[in-house]
Amino acid sequence: MRRIYFDHSGTTPVHPEVAEEMYRFLTGDNFGNPSSINYFGQFVSQAVAEAREKVAEAVGADPGEIVFTSGGTESDNLAIHGVAFTNRSRGNHIITSAVEHHAVLNTVKALGKQGFDITILPVDQYGMVSVEDVAGAVTDKTILITVMHANNEVGTIMPVVEIGKFAREKGIIFHVDAAQSLGKIPVNVDDLGADLLSVSGHKIYGPKGIGALYIRKGTRWKQTLLHGGAQERLRRAGTENIPGIVGLGKAVELAMENRAGENTRLKALRDKLIREVTGRFDQVKLTGHPDLRLPNHASFLFKFIEGESMLLSLDMKGIAASTGSACTSRSLEPSHVLLAMGVPPEEAHGSLRITLGKDNTEEDVDYFLEVIGPVVEKLRVMSPLGVEG
Ligand SMILES: Cc1ncc(COP(=O)(O)O)c(C=O)c1O
Incomplete structure (x- = not known):
């Protein structure tokens, strides 16, 4: 796979x-x-x-x-x-x-x-x-x-x-x-x-x-x-x-040799990801600052979805992402970062973090964008949290 x-x-x-x-x-x-x-x-x-x-x-x-x-x-x-x-x-x-x-x-x-x-x-x-x-x-x-x-x-x-x-x-x-x-x-x-x-x-x-x-x-x-x-x-x-x-x-x-080139390359991939994900789905928002953010970092909150379920579904399709911090991902506590940003605890569970690196290409981003649609659809239908409206 x-x-x-x-x-x-x-x-x-x-x-x-x-x-x-x-x-x-x-x-x-x-x-x-x-x-x-x-x-x-x-x-x-x-x-x-x-x-x-x-x-x-x-x-x-x-x-x-x-x-x-x-x-x-x-x-x-x-x-x-x-x-x-x-x-x-x-x-x-x-x-x-x-x-x-x-x-x-x-x-x-x-x-x-x-x-x-x-x-x-x-x-x-x-x-x-x-x-x-x-x-x-x-x-x-x-x-x-x-x-x-x-x-x-x-x-x-x-x-x-x-x-x-x-x-x-x-x-x-x-x-x-x-x-x-x-x-x-x-x-x-x-x-x-x-x-x-x-x-x-x-x-x-x-x-x-x-x-x-x-x-x-x-x-x-x-x-x-x-x-x-x-x-x-x-x-x-x-x-x-x-x-x-x-x-x-x-x-x-x-890292010093590659930083400038990678910064520009990853920023373009990150921006495509953010644009497409926030544009395609309802009830999804970017977390973190829209401009003052790391060049390789795209993080989202999906309402009515458990981040863990999203991760598992993505993993089955060969995509390894995370819900937030690797260090706290095994705890069921909502992220202290999202809570501090004013995200309600029930929504904080719907986080997805995509952090890009040196081997990622535009094809990887396109594959993710192809896969994420059906994953979100399926999980929202199954969601006990219910979809508004
Ligand atoms: C901001 C920040 N500080 C500290 C650490 C801890 O670094 P290490 O895993 O090398 O102990 C991490 C790792 O996730 C981090 O992201």
């Missing part, structure tokens, strides 16, 4: 050149421990340095400001936890938005149970937080603002440049989760005014279980999570994941 993968915000296939690079460090003599000063260790240490340079260059940082982690989740935890406890004597207030990935939201909430005062800002109908709301929430105890660059469920790009500028003026540390934006839109730590920035490997055709955290030189941050060795200049204990690190370096390099 023809199989089409439309879930690139969930994860991406490992690029063959990335896999090749990783394989080199899983085989032969390239197994050294970079902390060892013998030949094997030094060879690997050089490969880690090169990967660090590539990640740094991609986000406009110095290599010394990049720490390798086990992924976006760890980067978020490391960033937020580290700022919170290092600045405890200065204040205890942390600001975030209601639509953050759980790696941020649950970390902030956990700190709320440990004596920190937390503000979770509301968003508008597009899932966007406003700079005015951020400014209104700041107190003289605010030590951290953490807002994502682009939302994984609805694709909305947040006003992080404005928030970063505001945070800089106020002298408040600003963390940006760029797991979804890197490789798709420009990510530059100076342009964003970010003091810390999280990156994930498997969203950009790299392996799972690897990521990076940018920490601006001079930021009041110390690692407070993992106790152990002096790796990553005391910023992340534990022997480095060498195949993952070189894989991330290669993935970032390829």
Whole structure:
């Protein structure tokens, strides 16, 4: 059966050149421990340095400001936890938005149970937080603002440049989760005014279980999570994941080479998808911002349909999509992102997310458009939710 993968915000296939690079460090003599000063260790240490340079260059940082982690989740935890406890004597207030990935939201909430005062800002109908709301929430105890660059469920790009500028003026540390934006839109730590920035490997055709955290030189941050060795200049204990690190370096390099071309190509496919889906069906709407959204991201709400049933029907036709976040898809709770955008809980179940990637073509989009019509028709007829009118 023809199989089409439309879930690139969930994860991406490992690029063959990335896999090749990783394989080199899983085989032969390239197994050294970079902390060892013998030949094997030094060879690997050089490969880690090169990967660090590539990640740094991609986000406009110095290599010394990049720490390798086990992924976006760890980067978020490391960033937020580290700022919170290092600045405890200065204040205890942390600001975030209601639509953050759980790696941020649950970390902030956990700190709320440990004596920190937390503000979770509301968003508008597009899932966007406003700079005015951020400014209104700041107190003289605010030590951290953490807002994502682009939302994984609805694709909305947040006003992080404005928030970063505001945070800089106020002298408040600003963390940006760029797991979804890197490789798709420009990510530059100076342009964003970010003091810390999280990156994930498997969203950009790299392996799972690897990521990076940018920490601006001079930021009041110390690692407070993992106790152990002096790796990553005391910023992340534990022997480095060498195949993952070189894989991330290669993935970032390829992402930078391909970003501009892919951005234009995927935007055209995305726009066709959005135009056709919202034009063809009644009671369907686009979720997220119509313009300020990721170039590969189309997300919808189908009234009177369960997103899960739609996914299964599409899957039987060879189309792999998602209802929203991959991480919460096994929970029956409606999406916290859609609820925060004001979607009623009964409607939030009808979400469908199509996130395009490097191997998708116009034929894939056309095939989807051919298949989705009968799927929607069939499910609406069967729907216990009933169709209005
Ligand atoms: C915005 C965002 N932040 C963080 C993460 C977590 O990254 P990882 O899967 O590498 O832990 C994800 C992954 O879905 C994400 O979309």
